[in-house]
Amino acid sequence: MPELPEIVSRANEMRQALTGKVISAIEVLQPKCLNVPTELFISSLQGARILDVCNHGKWIFVETTQGYLLLSLGMGGEILLTTRARLPEKHRLIFDFEDGTCLSVNFWWFGYAHYAPPGELASHTMTARLGPNANAVSAGQLKEMLKGQRGQLKAFLLDQSKIAGIGNAYIHDILFLARLHPQRKIDTLSEAEIEALSKVIHDSLQFSIDKGGAFYELNLFGEKGGFVVEDIIIGYREGTACPVCATPIEKLKTGSTSSFICPQCQPLVK
Numbered sequence: 001m002p003e004l005p006e007i008v009s010r011a012n013e014m015r016q017a018l019t020g021k022v023i024s025a026i027e028v029l030q031p032k033c034l035n036v037p038t039e040l041f042i043s044s045l046q047g048a049r050i051l052d053v054c055n056h057g058k059w060i061f062v063e064t065t066q067g068y069l070l071l072s073l074g075m076g077g078e079i080l081l082t083t084r085a086r087l088p089e090k091h092r093l094i095f096d097f098e099d100g101t102c103l104s105v106n107f108w109w110f111g112y113a114h115y116a117p118p119g120e121l122a123s124h125t126m127t128a129r130l131g132p133n134a135n136a137v138s139a140g141q142l143k144e145m146l147k148g149q150r151g152q153l154k155a156f157l158l159d160q161s162k163i164a165g166i167g168n169a170y171i172h173d174i175l176f177l178a179r180l181h182p183q184r185k186i187d188t189l190s191e192a193e194i195e196a197l198s199k200v201i202h203d204s205l206q207f208s209i210d211k212g213g214a215f216y217e218l219n220l221f222g223e224k225g226g227f228v229v230e231d232i233i234i235g236y237r238e239g240t241a242c243p244v245c246a247t248p249i250e251k252l253k254t255g256s257t258s259s260f261i262c263p264q265c266q267p268l269v270k
């Protein structure tokens, strides 16, 4: 499932490659991924010039002269810059450009391609209710956001309405590097622990962004991301030795998700 590093990488690639292109035609093979009727979606974006691409959490925002195209890959998918002659076998939407290239969008399971008219981005409830991008939250902001919270740390960090972009791929190493247990009660965190957590969130996400995201996602040109299995420190490494203290990594059930921790480095009670 793509998380912030993969989505930031896609948005960066799309900004560089797509800005200035004009959408000449749109083909929709999966109308249920849209938020408006197919004809309205097509007529709204046909003829639009792409101005910029950015991300909010796991959503990609394509800003055009005629409003926004908002893409969410859900569990995963491909956004590929290609041509009609080289279309991938699986695609749900095709955006043709005036220069003869096209953007092919595929969702592995289910995703969204939404339209927001100019000036109405704030009314798009699915993105309007997201918290700030995880890689843009300062230590001071994180302290403010955690103030008064009584829940468990991991649940907070995965709650996209609180802080957007972290999922169950990167969370294990983030908590390990911050030496914090996923079920740690937020109101017991010290200022120093929150500062360390903030730094680790930034560093971990940026490390993967610099590598173009995780290997299980393809970039805009069909190449795998450079963040490989060996870059994962303790996540999904149950039974292997902790790189710090050699204690075997444990897998825990934490609510609806699994967690991987070093019980020595990440004690629950301090």
Ligand SMILES: [Zn+2]
Binding pocket: 242, 243, 244, 245, 246, 247, 262, 263, 264, 265, 266
């Ligand atoms: Zn350890």
